[in-house]
Amino acid sequence: MTNFFLISKLGHDVLFQKTTTIYKVTDILNISNSQEVFASAQDLMPGGVSSPVRAFKSVNGQPIVFDRVKGPFAWDIDGNRYIDYIGSWGPAICGHAHPEVITALQEAIEKGTSFGAPCVLENKLAQMVIDAVPSVEMVRFVNSGTEACMAVLRLMRAYTGRDKVIKFDGCYHGHADMFLVKAGSGVATLGLPDSPGVPRTTTSNTLTAPYNDLEAVKKLFSENPDAISGVILEPIVGNAGFITPEPGFLEGLRELTTENGALLVFDEVMTGFRISYGGAQERFGVIPDLTTLGKVIGGGLPVGAYGGRKEIMSLIAPSGPVYQAGTLSGNPLAMTAGIKTLELLKQEGTYEKLETTTSRLVEGIKDVANKNGIEITGGSVSAMFGFFLCDGPVRNFEEAKSTNSELFGKLHREMLNKGVYLAPSSYEAGFTSLAHTEEEIDQTIEAFDQSFKVLKDN
Numbered sequence: 050m051t052n053f054f055l056i057s058k059l060g061h062d063v064l065f066q067k068t069t070t071i072y073k074v075t076d077i078l079n080i081s082n083s084q085e086v087f088a089s090a091q092d093l094m095p096g097g098v099s100s101p102v103r104a105f106k107s108v109n110g111q112p113i114v115f116d117r118v119k120g121p122f123a124w125d126i127d128g129n130r131y132i133d134y135i136g137s138w139g140p141a142i143c144g145h146a147h148p149e150v151i152t153a154l155q156e157a158i159e160k161g162t163s164f165g166a167p168c169v170l171e172n173k174l175a176q177m178v179i180d181a182v183p184s185v186e187m188v189r190f191v192n193s194g195t196e197a198c199m200a201v202l203r204l205m206r207a208y209t210g211r212d213k214v215i216k217f218d219g220c221y222h223g224h225a226d227m228f229l230v231k232a233g234s235g236v237a238t239l240g241l242p243d244s245p246g247v248p249r250t251t252t253s254n255t256l257t258a259p260y261n262d263l264e265a266v267k268k269l270f271s272e273n274p275d276a277i278s279g280v281i282l283e284p285i286v287g288n289a290g291f292i293t294p295e296p297g298f299l300e301g302l303r304e305l306t307t308e309n310g311a312l313l314v315f316d317e318v319m320t321g322f323r324i325s326y327g328g329a330q331e332r333f334g335v336i337p338d339l340t341t342l343g344k345v346i347g348g349g350l351p352v353g354a355y356g357g358r359k360e361i362m363s364l365i366a367p368s369g370p371v372y373q374a375g376t377l378s379g380n381p382l383a384m385t386a387g388i389k390t391l392e393l394l395k396q397e398g399t400y401e402k403l404e405t406t407t408s409r410l411v412e413g414i415k416d417v418a419n420k421n422g423i424e425i426t427g428g429s430v431s432a433m434f435g436f437f438l439c440d441g442p443v444r445n446f447e448e449a450k451s452t453n454s455e456l457f458g459k460l461h462r463e464m465l466n467k468g469v470y471l472a473p474s475s476y477e478a479g480f481t482s483l484a485h486t487e488e489e490i491d492q493t494i495e496a497f498d499q500s501f502k503v504l505k506d507n
Contacts (some may be wrong), residue, residue, distance in 0.1 A: 144484025195223025219289030219446025279312030291435020348386025
């Protein structure tokens with residue numbers, strides 16, 4: 050008599066056994082290993098992920114489980130290769146697993162993974178940041194962009210003696226309570242309110258305005274005299290889709306904050322060392338009082354930093370009374386990867402190459418969209434790009450929300466099938482790297498052309 054053994058939980062390796070033959074779940078139900086792993090993850094982590102956008106809910110798709118990355122490519126656990134335009138959400142500007150970064154890390158790890166004490170590598174990376182970023186005279190390393198923005202908010206208030214802060218709709222500054230107000234990106238992707246668990250008393254001091262709207266900012270200052278500590282923004286929005294500042298917007302914010310005794314803060318976690326070596330402030334010639342950094346300066350390891358004028362930064366403990374600390378802050382591995390990455394970026398022609406590569410990609414995408422009768426608007430700045438499936442232009446988050454997100458979801462699935470990995474949300478910017486060659490760009494544009502044809506026919 051034949052024996053059947055049913056295993057009901059999808060995450061197990063074997064669905065059933067018949068005599069001596071073993072059948073894998075993936076063979077019988079035509080389920081990929083990525084699907085199997087993600088199904089198991091549902092019982093282990095909320096939503097099966099460690100960060101919400103990875104769940105692919107915005108595009109109604111199935112997350113890809115990565116196995117390895119190299120250069121401009123990512124491989125999933127089923128062996129499929131993708132041209133990657135996320136780059137670990139920004140850090141991989143030199144390409145994934147750059148050999149010089151890997152070698153430096155291998156040498157550093159022999160000395161230990163964390164000291165919990167000062168190390169000379171902190172000095173070296175700090176000096177590189179100070180030399181590169183116009184606003185930074187002194188810097189403090191932390192472990193994430195969220196942590197950097199939390200600390201800079203406390204510092205803004207301490208320096209000015211004021212409680213209120215202005216942020217912009219769709220700009221994301223991490224998941225701290227004060228910033229989860231019209232925060233774009235993951236919150237918008239999941240269709241959630243700002244966030245349960247955030248007290249109204251906390252967000253009552255957060256004022257919001259539409260991006261690219263100077264008049265709205267002027268009004269907030271006039272309605273809250275001597276109460277606003279500062280204005281914080283992404284100088285190029287990357288968490289409501291890719292939105293650039295209109296001429297005069299950043300300059301106007303600089304004037305308004307100075308006139309009202311408030312601080313101007315650029316959140317350059319995304320743009321720092323990506324759109325130029327000195328970030329957006331160097332690119333646009335507008336110097337903020339404080340800057341937050343992350344992603345690129347850790348070379349792919351967890352990192353964050355904030356910095357600015359010495360008179361402001363000197364308020365941070367132990368120099369001053371504003372407390373902030375971190376066990377793994379300035380750890381030798383992140384410092385090593387950051388130093389080597391910045392050294393690579395300083396090489397001649399780096400940003401010209403990134404500019405050319407990204408511009409060629411975006412113009413190619415727009416050309417094949419137009420050829421197929423698909424409405425599109427978009428652009429790029431150095432190694433950062435984005436597009437919306439609408440006639441455009443898109444100037445702020447409200448306009449971004451009115452674009453066709455359902456059509457983007459279909460496009461995303463088509464592109465995955467053709468071996469191109471885009472951010473799984475229409476509210477995220479894309480990233481290129483030094484590892485992307487003309488061959489990958491041509492293949493990507495061809496994949497867009499084929500995908501737009503499918504969208505047009507359906």
